[in-house]
Each structure stands twice: as structure tokens, then as C-alpha cells.
Amino acid sequence: MKRSALDGSQQTNFIYLLPGLLFYAAFVFGPIIAALGLSLTSWDGLSMPKWVGLGNYVDLFSDSRFYIALRNNAELMIFYCVLPLVLGITLAACVWNLKQREQLALRTFLFLPYIMPTAVLGIIWAWLYNPAFGPFNQFLRAVGLGAFALPWLGDFNFVLPAVGIVATWYFFGFCMVIFLTGIQRIDPSLFDAAKVDGASARKTFFWITLPLLLPEIRVVLLLTVIASIKSFDLIFTMTRGGPANATLVPNIYMYQLGFELNRFGAAAAIAIVGAVLTFIINFAIHRLVGSQNKGRA
Amino acid sequence: MSRWSNISAGTLFLRLVLWLLAFVTITPFLLLLLTSIKSKADVLQGAFALPAYPHFENYLAAWNAGHFNIYFWNSIIVVIPVVAASVFLGLLTGFAFAYLSFPFRRTLFAILTLGMMVPAEAFIIPLYYEMRYLGLINTYAALILPQIAMSIPFSTIFLASAMQQLPEEVLEAAVLDGAGRFHILRKIVVPLMVPAMSTLALFLFIWTWNEFLIPFILVNDDDYRTLPLGMLFFQGRYTVNTPVLTAGAVIVIFPLIVTYLIFQRRFIAGLTAGATK
Numbered sequence: 205m206k207r208s209a210l211d212g213s214q215q216t217n218f219i220y221l222l223p224g225l226l227f228y229a230a231f232v233f234g235p236i237i238a239a240l241g242l243s244l245t246s247w248d249g250l251s252m253p254k255w256v257g258l259g260n261y262v263d264l265f266s267d268s269r270f271y272i273a274l275r276n277n278a279e280l281m282i283f284y285c286v287l288p289l290v291l292g293i294t295l296a297a298c299v300w301n302l303k304q305r306e307q308l309a310l311r312t313f314l315f316l317p318y319i320m321p322t323a324v325l326g327i328i329w330a331w332l333y334n335p336a337f338g339p340f341n342q343f344l345r346a347v348g349l350g351a352f353a354l355p356w357l358g359d360f361n362f363v364l365p366a367v368g369i370v371a372t373w374y375f376f377g378f379c380m381v382i383f384l385t386g387i388q389r390i391d392p393s394l395f396d397a398a399k400v401d402g403a404s405a406r407k408t409f410f411w412i413t414l415p416l417l418l419p420e421i422r423v424v425l426l427l428t429v430i431a432s433i434k435s436f437d438l439i440f441t442m443t444r445g446g447p448a449n450a451t452l453v454p455n456i457y458m459y460q461l462g463f464e465l466n467r468f469g470a471a472a473a474i475a476i477v478g479a480v481l482t483f484i485i486n487f488a489i490h491r492l493v494g495s496q497n498k499g500r501a
Numbered sequence: 502m503s504r505w506s507n508i509s510a511g512t513l514f515l516r517l518v519l520w521l522l523a524f525v526t527i528t529p530f531l532l533l534l535l536t537s538i539k540s541k542a543d544v545l546q547g548a549f550a551l552p553a554y555p556h557f558e559n560y561l562a563a564w565n566a567g568h569f570n571i572y573f574w575n576s577i578i579v580v581i582p583v584v585a586a587s588v589f590l591g592l593l594t595g596f597a598f599a600y601l602s603f604p605f606r607r608t609l610f611a612i613l614t615l616g617m618m619v620p621a622e623a624f625i626i627p628l629y630y631e632m633r634y635l636g637l638i639n640t641y642a643a644l645i646l647p648q649i650a651m652s653i654p655f656s657t658i659f660l661a662s663a664m665q666q667l668p669e670e671v672l673e674a675a676v677l678d679g680a681g682r683f684h685i686l687r688k689i690v691v692p693l694m695v696p697a698m699s700t701l702a703l704f705l706f707i708w709t710w711n712e713f714l715i716p717f718i719l720v721n722d723d724d725y726r727t728l729p730l731g732m733l734f735f736q737g738r739y740t741v742n743t744p745v746l747t748a749g750a751v752i753v754i755f756p757l758i759v760t761y762l763i764f765q766r767r768f769i770a771g772l773t774a775g776a777t778k
Contacts, residue, residue: 208600209673210682217601224594224653225609231628231650232616238627249630295522298515306516312765313523316530319761319768321711323729324753327736328529331743339532339548346549377526381769434620437713441733455622463718468626475623482618 236479243472253469260473270474272449273457276364277432280453283368284375284432289424291372292379293417297409299380300387311384314377322374326441329370333357333442357443363450367442371435379424386420387413422493429485433478454478530754537748544743559748563735567745569752571724572731576710579644579727584705586649588698591656596686598657599664600672616654621647621714629718643719644727648712652705663697664690700771703764710757728753 211217243260245253264270295314299307317325332340335355344353356366390413398408436455439445445452445460454474462471532548538555563569597603598610621628628647629638637643667690675685691698716730726734735749761768 207602208669209676210600210685211602212682214603216682217597217603220593220597220601221603221609224590224657227590227646227650228613228616228653231631231647232619232624232653233612235624235627235631236615236619238631239624242627295519298519302516308765310519310523311769312762313527315769316527316758316761319707319711319757320754321713321729321757323711323713324732324750327732327746328533328750330736331746332529332532337544337548337743342548346547373526378772381772385769430618430620434622436622437729441736455620458622462626472626475626479619479623482620486618 239472239475242469243476245469247468248466249468250466256469260470261477263470264473264477269449269452269457270454273452273454276449276451277435277453279364280368280371280435281429281432283365284371284435285425285428287368287372288375288379288428289421291376292424293383293414293421295376295380296383296387297413300384307384311377311381315381316377317374318378320374322437323441325370325374326438330357330442333366358447360447360450363443363447367439367451370438370442371432374438375428375431379428382420382424383417386417390416418493422489425489425493426486429489430482433482433485533747533750533754536744537751539744541742541744556744559744560752562742562745563749563752567735567738567749568723568726568731569728569735569749572726572728573752575641575644575725575731576727578641579648579716580706580709582645583648583652583709584702586645587652587656587705588702590649590653591660591701592686592691592694592698594653594657595660595664596690598661613654613657616651617658621651625714625718632719637719639720639722639725641725644716644725647715647719648709651715652708656701656705659701660694660697663694667693696767700767703760703768704771706760707757 242253244255244257246256246259247253299310302310332338333356335341335353335358340356341353344350354362357363359366394412394416395408398412403411434455435453436459439451439453439456440459443451445456455478458471458474458478461467461474535551536544536548537559538557539552539559540556543550543552543556564573594613598606603609632638632643632647637646671689671693672685675689680688710727711729712727713729716725716727717733720726720730723731723734732749732753736746
């Protein structure tokens with residue numbers, strides 16, 4: 205069956221697919237499959253890989269450091285996903301009926317962190333948080349809160365939220381922008397009708413805006429959850445997982461096992477667990493938040 | 502009832518809070534700029550104190566002594582072929598997925614989308630050994646080839662869905678005129694796709710410019726480091742010289758800010774189009 209007027213024979217059609225697919229197979233899909241295979245071996249990077257079956261996975265799930273990494277990752281999701289979502293949706297609801305010009309200006313500023321390299325942001329924030337000459341503590345001292353001037357990235361209790369706040373700062377403007385376009389998609393007559401019926405701003409938000417933004421909520425959740433599972437750059441440049449594993453996440457652990465201890469099989473197993481986790485959460489979000497926009501591409 | 506004046510007072514307060522929040526959000530960047538034009542002595546006066554006069558020589562120090570000149574050109578050398586090749590290959594595969602029939606269509610599409618979900622962290626180890634086997638560690642090819650491959654899923658899906666929006670009649674008319682397919686792609690589809698292609702190019706530019714893991718793992722020679730990586734190693738060498746470090750950071754993010762301010766609207770339109778797909 206022809207798909208369009210441009211469709212030709214299947215052999216010649218393949219010519220269009222082939223270059224891209226070859227690139228993709230060579231440098232992405234092939235390595236993904238290889239990682240799957242590698243995770244079933246014990247390999248130091250030099251000698252022949254030794255087949256260990258699911259041994260790496262068994263080791264991993266009896267490794268207390270791996271559980272610490274998973275728990276830290278779960279806690280970081282509050283800062284990667286929940287806070288940006290709540291903040292973003294609230295801000296979008298506040299900003300959307302401001303004048304175009306002002307809305308654009310606010311949007312430009314709040315969105316700015318999102319286009320930056322997270323590795324460089326990590327380095328910048330490590331400086332902001334510096335206990336002695338970092339602006340953050342200097343500000344606290346200047347406003348009389350010197351007692352709260354802590355060595356943020358060196359404090360076992362505060363380092364995770366300190367790193368997390370950077371992720372929130374990075375994502376909330378991005379979330380706001382997605383929600384803003386979502387609100388603009390909503391039929392304005394719905395808001396007018398609510399106003400005529402005398403609904404309060406809060407009621408309008410919870411009964412009209414929020415339910416109609418479900419597709420955008422799903423997108424934001426998906427993107428931030430994936431970002432939190434793959435978080436590496438920010439944490440690596442700020443704390444390298446320390447102090448004492450307080451910010452250890454699976455990908456940092458993978459880097460340590462693989463590129464520092466040459467335990468490549470175990471490292472690959474972490475990578476695969478991370479990928480599987482991403483799929484499961486992705487699927488769960490699709491099911492839970494529901495997709496009312498099946499008609500869209 | 503003073504309901505109306507209440508609302509406007511509330512709105513004013515709300516706007517104040519919003520602007521305060523916007524200001525706090527960009528404060529790290531402002532502090533970065535401020536510190537990058539201070540002397541080492543100025544830094545000791547406090548993070549918020551103004552310098553007596555701007556010390557632009559920090560930029561010179563970062564550019565030359567900090568090797569940012571090398572990192573900057575490396576970033577350019579990597580970004581241009583990655584963006585060009587990804588858009589070109591994305592056009593071909595996007596064209597195939599938009600208009601053509603071929604076996605294993607659904608499977609191939611699923612395999613492509615897999616690449617959008619699985620992060621580079623998951624396959625970096627085999628990729629490293631593949632590159633080593635090919636003798637490409639510490640070459641530009643190690644930075645360019647994987648990044649082209651990694652952008653193919655997004656380029657394909659983004660361009661295929663943009664192509665599906667094109668009016669079918671125009672293409673049918675071209676076929677009736679007896680034009681070949683490659684000719685139609687080049688002369689009719691591509692010109693109509695310019696807005697989508699430039700949005701895609703913008704995204705690929707930002708992502709490639711910001712990429713950390715690929716250059717971090719696949720390159721360990723300073724001569725091939727890109728800007729984010731250069732920044733990391735620069736941090737290690739210049740921990741005490743904050744003004745030069747911040748000048749380096751400004752060099753990394755300046756091209757991003759300029760690109761962002763020029764293409765702001767297109768950027769956000771593309772982001773939401775891409776995100777909701």
C-alpha cells in the first residue's frame with residue numbers, strides 16, 4: 205500500500221533511511237545492546253570478559269551503596285520534578301494574563317538557566333556555595349543570618365537539598381513555559397464562563413486549568429524524571445557524590461565503578477537498571493496521568 | 502465593595518513577587534559577570550562589592566592562559582558538523598518516516614525512540630571501547646560521530662512530523678509534473694521546511710555546545726576539549742583565581758545567551774512543539 209504520492213519501491217525507499225540508521229546503529233543502538241551484554245560479564249577492560257550471567261545484578265541488589273544511590277535519586281526527584289512542576293504551574297497561572305510584553309520578559313529571565321550547560325552550572329554553583337568566599341554565605345551574613353552560613357556542599361545533611369535547589373532553579377522556568385503554552389491552548393470561553401458563574405480564581409485554577417493541563421503535566425513529569433535519573437553533570441561538578449555518599453546517585457556510582465575501579469560489567473549493570481527504571485516510570489506516568497491527546501502526533 | 506481595587510492591589514503585589522523571582526533567578530549570572538571584571542583584591546571586598554574599575558584582562562587571561570581559545574574553537578569545530586549532518590540525515594530519515602513505506606517500519610521507529618529515552622550514560626562504556634578500537638579516542642571524530650548518532654532520533658521525529666503537516670496536494674502536483682523524489686525533497690520539501698529546520702538546528706546547537714559526558718569520556722587530551730570540559734579542568738587549575746574562573750564561565754555561556762536572545766520566540770515555540778510530541 206502506498207503511503208503517499210511520493211512512495212516508491214521498498215528498495216529505493218530504504219536509501220533514504222539507510223544513512224541515518226547506520227549512524228544510529230553504529231554509535232547508539234549497537235552500544236546499547238553491547239551494554240546489555242557487558243552487564244552480564246565481569247570485565248576489567250583489559251583481559252577477556254568473563255560470563256557471570258545475572259551475577260552483577262545480584263551483587264548490585266545486595267550492595268548497600270547502590271541502595272543509598274537509589275534513595276538519593278528518589279529524594280532528588282522532589283527537587284527535579286515536584287518543586288519545578290508546582291512552581292511552574294503556579295507561575296504560569298499568575299503570568300498568563302499579564303500583558304504580552306511583560307510576560308515575554310519574565311519568561312525570558314526565568315527560562316534562562318535551562319539553556320545553560322549543567323556542567324558549567326555545577327561549577328558556578330559550587331562557587332556560589334563556597335563556605336568562605338561564596339556569595340551565598342556572604343549574603344546570609346549581610347542580612348544578619350550569619351548563623352545559617354553553612355559549608356553547604358560539605359555538610360552531610362544539607363548537601364542534597366543544596367544540589368537539589370540548583371536542579372529546581374534549572375527546571376522551573378522551563379516548566380512554566382510549557383504550562384504557559386498549555387494554558388494558551390485552552391479555549392478562552394471556558395475561563396469567561398467561569399467568570400460569569402462567579403468562580404473564584406482558585407476554583408478556576410483547580411477545576412479548569414489544572415485538569416486541562418494534564419498533557420503538559422505528563423510531558424513535564426516525563427522530562428524531569430528522566431533528567432533526575434540521568435543526573436550526572438551537575439552532581440559530578442558540584443560534589444562528585446560526596447560527602448560520604450550523601451549525593452551519590454546511580455550514574456555517579458556507575459562512573460566510579462567503571463572508569464575509576466575498572467569494573468565495567470558492574471557499571472554496565474547500573475546503566476541498564478537506570479534505563480529500565482526510566483522505562484518503568486515512563487510507562488507509569490503514561491498510565492497514571494493518562495493521555496487525552498491521543499489524536500496528536 | 503472594593504473588590505476591584507483589591508484585585509489590582511493583589512495583581513500589583515503578584516507582579517512584584519514575579520519580578521523579584523525573575524531577578525533572583527538571574528542573580529547567579531549577574532554575580533558571574535560582576536566577579537569576572539574584578540581583581541583578586543576586589544574579590545576579598547565581598548561578592549557584592551563593585552570593583553574600582555573593570556578588569557577586562559581577566560578575559561584575556563582566561564582566553565590565553567586558560568586555553569579557552571582552544572576550547573572555544575574545538576566547540577565550534579564540533580558543533581558545526583554535528584548540526585549540519587544531523588539536520589541532513591534527519592531530513593532523509595524524516596522524509597522516509599513521513600511519506601515512504603518500508604518493512605519493519607514500527608520496529609525501526611521503536612528502536613529510534615529507544616535512543617531518545619536511553620541516556621548516553623547507559624551506553625558510554627561500550628561506546629568508549631568502540632572508539633578505542635577504531636583508534637578515535639582523542640580525535641574530533643570521537644566528539645562528532647556519536648553526537649550525530651545521538652541526535653538522529655529527535656531530528657527524525659521532529660522533521661517527520663513537520664513534513665506531515667505539509668499540504669499533500671503540493672507534493673502530488675510535483676509528482677504529476679514528473680519530478681523525481683530527490684528533486685522534490687530538495688526543491689519543494691526543504692524550502693518549506695526551513696522554519697522547522699532552523700528550530701531543530703538551534704536545539705542541536707545548544708545540546709551539542711552543552712554536552713559534557715561524551716567529551717569527558719572520549720577525549721582526555723587538552724587539545725580536543727570543548728568548552729564545558731575545559732571549564733572543569735580550568736576549575737582544577739585555577740581554584741584560587743575566582744575572577745579568571747568566572748571570566749571563563751562567561752566565555753562558555755556568552756554564545757548561548759546571544760543565541761537565546763536572538764531566537765527566543767522560535768526557541769520556545771520549538772521546545773513546546775518538540776516536547777508535546
